[in-house]
Amino acid sequence: MKWWGWGRADTAFHHDDKPALRPLLLDRLGVDIDIPAAAPPDVADLHIAPPRRPEPLTSALAAATRLSDDPVERLVHGTGKSLRELVDLRAGRLGRLPDLVVHPGDEAETAAVLRLALDHDAVVIPFGGGSNISGSLRPPDDEQRPVISIDLDRMNRVTSIDTESGLAVIEAGALGPELEEQLNAAGWTLGHFPDSFKHSTLGGWIATRSSGMQSDTYGDIAAMVLAVRVVTPHGLLETRPLPGTSTGPSVLQMILGSEGRLGVITEATVRIRPLPQRRVVLGYLYPSWEAGLRATAAITRGEARPAFVRLADAEETTFSLSLRTGGPGLAEKLLDGYVRKVRRQDPAQVCLGLVGFEGTPAAVRRDQRLVASAVKAAGGFPIGAGAGAVYDRKKFDTPYIRDFLLSRGVHADVSETGAPWSRLPGLYAEVMTAFHAGLAASGARGSVMCHLSHTDPVGACLYFTFAVVPAEDGDLHDYDVVKSAVQQAFVDGGGTLSHHHAVGTEHARWLSEDVSPAGAGLIGALFAGIDPAAQLNPGKIVP
Ligand SMILES: Cc1cc2nc3c(=O)[nH]c(=O)nc-3n(C[C@H](O)[C@H](O)[C@H](O)COP(=O)(O)OP(=O)(O)OC[C@H]3O[C@@H](n4cnc5c(N)ncnc54)[C@H](O)[C@@H]3O)c2cc1C
Known part of the structure; x- marks a missing residue:
């Protein structure tokens, strides 16, 4: 891992083969990405x-x-x-x-x-x-x-697999690829694939309540972990892998999201599933964000069980298309004509949906049929497997874009929240308003886009990606104004301070508004009780 940025030292994002990206960023941010970039720090x-x-x-x-x-x-x-x-x-x-x-x-x-x-x-x-x-x-x-x-990098083994129960015991230092490789060799998968999969660990996922891109069907890490072993100041804390228990407040839940403040997680017992026989990701286009939301909610509440459902707003759709290599091919030109002339839709408002299907060939076919009818009912239409295949191939490379932009003076970041379906349309609008108000207050130039993911029958995650061009290189003032406005809109609008990126120090300011002052006090009392001298990762979650 680079000390100054994301991922492997030999990997970086390049724009030379993506002709649509430069004009888009010039238009949105006033930044010419052809200018020489700042060299990585030495x-x-x-x-x-x-x-x-x-x-x-x-x-x-x-x-x-x-x-x-x-x-x-x-x-x-x-x-x-x-x-x-x-x-x-x-x-x-x-x-x-x-x-x-x-x-x-x-x-x-x-x-x-x-x-x-x-x-x-x-x-x-x-x-x-x-x-x-x-x-x-x-x-x-x-x-x-x-x-x-x-x-915990030396503690990276899958130590046992209980095939009868569908459980695996895994050491907490295992990186995503390390544990999947060992499980896959035995025909199993954990199914937890955060965008940071290649560079994050089981222990980190548990300590931050992480959520992978297929949480729609596999659940987030909190749903996957059945038991933990934790080295604490009071000795070894050990819970049992049980389908249910009524043993008082959940000790396991106290460890989930504890960010190192209660001890060191050394091992976990997790639910695993057989590797799916078939996997395909299909794309759909919707005439508007609202139409996409209707279809996505219907899919999530219906009988289909897709591995994931994802909906980009119009701005994120435009950005995703700008990352294609080469100019628009014949298929894209035909699609553009179809959207304009046959469907009479505005290409600038069109939103891209992706749905991942996994399972037996028969289950995948059945789910595709169910999804197709929900999409059609909302005014959308299928565009095949092309966009989905690109997404699947590139999903772990996208994070490199942030360093590329940082080297060109752009502060790009993400803020995400979760809320019930009934709040999602309103919350989306409120966050957009807050972002633009924050931008105006800071005087900086910037842009924002959003996608919906991590669906659940009762709600979903809204994931905002934003960019701010600071007045001065290295100055975080404008970023802070905008980020605070977005976070405040989350808690004001009934959302959580973060759906899956934890509290740390960045979000600690909103803890009381998220879980109430009494709830924040309970967390503080727990930490103080187990670690009165604040020797375990002090200052995180509760300052
Ligand atoms: C590009 C990018 C994409 C991302 N995508 C996602 C995503 O899709 N989904 C998602 O959920 N998150 C995502 N994240 C956030 C991040 O990957 C998660 O928070 C992840 O769970 C952190 O795991 P880690 O192993 O890197 O933990 P670290 O960053 O090393 O630690 C995080 C916290 O957990 C504590 N901790 C770590 N290991 C242990 C342990 N064994 N015992 C006790 N405490 C421990 C640390 O003390 C710290 O407080 C992304 C981050 C980046 C940079």
Whole structure:
């Protein structure tokens, strides 16, 4: 993982083969992406403060497990991938980094590290893939105690599969591809595919209540995890994989979303499913966002069980089409003519829907028929498998665009929320209004687009992607004004502060409005009870 951006060092987004992107960004943001981009930062230019390595703690840790104080390792483990962190890193604002990074090989070593840290007045921050975008990893700037990052990368095995029950036991440090590879070899899948799949871990997903792109049918991580093992200050916390239990408030639910504040998750028992026999993603076009919403709600509440249902608004549809390589082909020209002349629809208002189908060939055929009739009833029509195949092939590459834009002075980020179906149309409009009001207040130029995903019979996630061109490079003021306006619109409009990107420090300001002051107090009391000296990832969720 790059220390200054997303993904592999040898992979980047390029626009040379996408002729429609430059004019679109010129029009929306006034930014010419043909101008030379800023070079990625050089680690040699950074001032990395020396680590605090108090004795006898450091020697005891070195005896207990694998230990490093390498400057780049400390840098990588001190930040996630929020826009603020990426902008700060590029500007050389490193903040407080962990002093030591440990790589325990098993649960016993993890417990030994935690015990040593607690006994020597040190701070512990569990590390998965470092992909969070909510400021969930950064030590507080004024932290005076030694800070130890616990990276679980050596704990990445699927240790057992219970084929009779459809359960697997997996170590918490397993990255998405690592655990899927092991499960697939036995004919199974977890089915959790966040956009960050390649660089995030099971432990991180649990600690942030993550949701994958197929949560519509597989459920989010909270629905997949049946049991956990967690190293806590009070010993090993262990829950059992049960189909149901009435044992008081759910201990498992307390661990879900705890962002390292209750202990280190070492292992989880998860639901798994047989690999689907067939998978296909089909595209549909709707004359408007409202028509797409009607169809999507009908599909979700109907008898079909698609793996995912996704609807882009008109702006996101335009943006997606601008990422195609080469000019418009014959099929696209014919489609454009069909939309204008036969269906008499405005191409600028057209919204792209994608539906993923999985299962036996017969189940896939049945679901396709059911979806087709819901789409038709809403005034939409099918466009085949082309757009869906591109989406499936490119879905894990899209995140590289943010670094591409950042190198050209554009602050691009996402904010997402969840709400009941009855609130979604109103909430969408309110967030758009709030975004543009925020933009006007900041005086910056910017743009916003949205898609709906993670559907459930009672509601769905609205996922906004926005870009702001700051007055000055490296200055987050305009971004902050706009991001705050969007987040405030979420909680004012009956949505949650984040559907699946957690609280961290970025969203902590809205916690009381989301779960009520009494609810926020309950979370604070839980953290204070288990960790009175705030040695476990302090400052996250509840400051
Ligand atoms: C480009 C991009 C796309 C993304 N797409 C999605 C998406 O589609 N869906 C989604 O849900 N999220 C998405 N995210 C957000 C991020 O990937 C998730 O929050 C993810 O769950 C974080 O996992 P991680 O292993 O990287 O955790 P980290 O970032 O390393 O840690 C996150 C938090 O969890 C804690 N933690 C990590 N491991 C443990 C452990 N073993 N025990 C206790 N606490 C632990 C950390 O202390 C920290 O507080 C995306 C992020 C990016 C940058």
